[in-house]
Amino acid sequence: MQKSVGISLIVCMLVLSVGFAGCSKTEPVKEAAPLVRSQAVQADALGQNASYSGExxxxxxxxxxxxxxGKIIKxxxxxxxxxxxxxxxxxxDAKDIAQTVNISSAQVASAQSQLNLAETNLARYRKLYEQGAVSRAQLDQYENAYEVALAAVRQASAQYTQGTNQLGYSSLVADSAxxxxxxNAEAGQVVSAGAPVLTLVKDGEREIEISVPxxxxxxxxSAQQMRVSFWALPDVTVEGKVREISPVADKVTRTYKVRITLTNPxxxxxxxMTASVAVANSAGQxxxxxxxxxxYQTGDSPNVWVIQEDTVSLRPIKVGAFGDGKVQVVEGLQDGDVIxxxxxxxxxxxxxVRI
Structure with missing residues (x-):
């Protein structure tokens, strides 16, 4: 009896061990291919130079x-x-200017009246001088009085013309389209002569203004080529060239204003509009x-991961110039490689990997 019980226990243990062994088997975990950001390598002469934002x-x-x-009224x-x-x-407001014009007009009338009197007296004393009734000195006095009256008329007329011009200046008129x-100014504001109140951009050429350190x-x-793109026009790229470089740096930003003329705007x-100006390599290489x-740095050797048939492989490269978040690759990559x-x-x- 005891022998049969022992055999039964051994059989049960064997069955349990086989069951646990079956439960301990696990399927191998499949690793998901990571999603990576990639870029196709292209030979570019603009890569190492900065792009400048402008408008x-x-x-x-x-x-x-x-x-x-005067005071702006409209x-x-x-x-x-x-x-x-x-x-x-x-x-x-031209009320004060209009009063000045009226004063000048009255002065012109007064001066003209004095001139008429001086002219009449001069004509009378010339006849008396011809008759020998007066001396030459008396005639000279009346000739001089006539010249003074004539000059007074000219002076008053000039002041009147100046006043009428100022009356016309009370209206700010556009000289071009x-x-x-x-x-810079609103109605009710008092402005002085020469203070800018409006900025007018004349019709014609359009340029890009950028700030360069x-x-x-x-x-x-020395740029041989410039490419101008527009944020609002993503599919438009035009050529440009430098027209003007400011000789003095801005006091706040310490940058120089540069004007770029568009070849075919x-x-x-x-x-x-916001524009981006990319400057071509002056060497043209x-x-x-x-x-x-x-x-990807391994020791002292720079490398890149190259993607071929959705599989990455490490490739050593030789780098050149650095600048503006980019590096020049002298050896190791070819045009069209995906990294x-x-x-x-x-x-x-x-x-x-997944691209």
Whole structure:
């Protein structure tokens, strides 16, 4: 009896061991291919140079101001208004100027009356002198009085003309067609003569204004080629060239203003649009440029992960110039190679990836 119980226990233990062994078997875990950011390598002459952000400006921008002082009583334009030659943009109160004109007009009448009297007296004393009734000295006095009266008329007439001109200056008139790009004064404000109140961008050429740091001025000045793109027009790229470089740095930003003329400006550009200017290599040499984040350093050797048939492999490279988040690759890459540009530290040789 005891022998049979022992045999039964052994059989049960064997069955349990076999069951636990079956339960301990696990399926191998399949590793998901990581998703990576990639970039196709392209030979580019612009890769190592910076792109400068700028805006579309008019080549001819005029600061308009009144030629006389006074209180603004009317503003006829707003920001962005399109104006034509002869349009009245602003007006100032001209009551005081009109009174000055009236005073000048009265002075002209008075001087003209004095001139008429002097002319009559001169004619009378000439006849008396011819008859020998008066001396030459008396005739000279009346001739001199006539000259003084004539000069007084000229002076009063000039003052009257000046006053009428100032009366006309009380209206600010557009001298050319364009767009109002700035308003610096409002109705009710008292302005002095020569103080800018409006900015008018004349119709015509459009340019790109960028700010360049002092260590890049020579590079921009000697640039052989510039490519201008627009944030609002993603499919438009035009060529440009430097027209003007400011000789003095801005007091706040310590950068130099540079004006870029567009060779063939697109029809869709408007004033104030955001533009990006890429400066071509002055040497004109093509090169391969990749982001710094794509470089994987092993010891003293720089490498990149190259993707071929969804599999990554480490390839050593030889680097050149650094700048603006990019590095020049002198050897190791060819035009058309696809490389990983982000997450290079998490990859291993021969690993499958998703692009």
């Amino acid at each position: 579309v400006r008019g080549r001819y921008e005029t600061q308009l101001a009144f030629q006389v002082s 503003r006829n334009v707003d920001l962005g208004s399109v104006v034509n030659p002869g349009d009245v943009l602003m007006e100032i 364009g767009v109002v790009s700035g308003v 002092e260590n890049r001025i020579d590079e921009v000045r 697109p029809a869709g550009i408007s004033l104030g 093509q090169g391969v440029y990749i982001p710094l984040s794509a470089v 990983v540009t982000a997450g290079v530290q998490k990859l291993r040789e021969g690993q499958k």
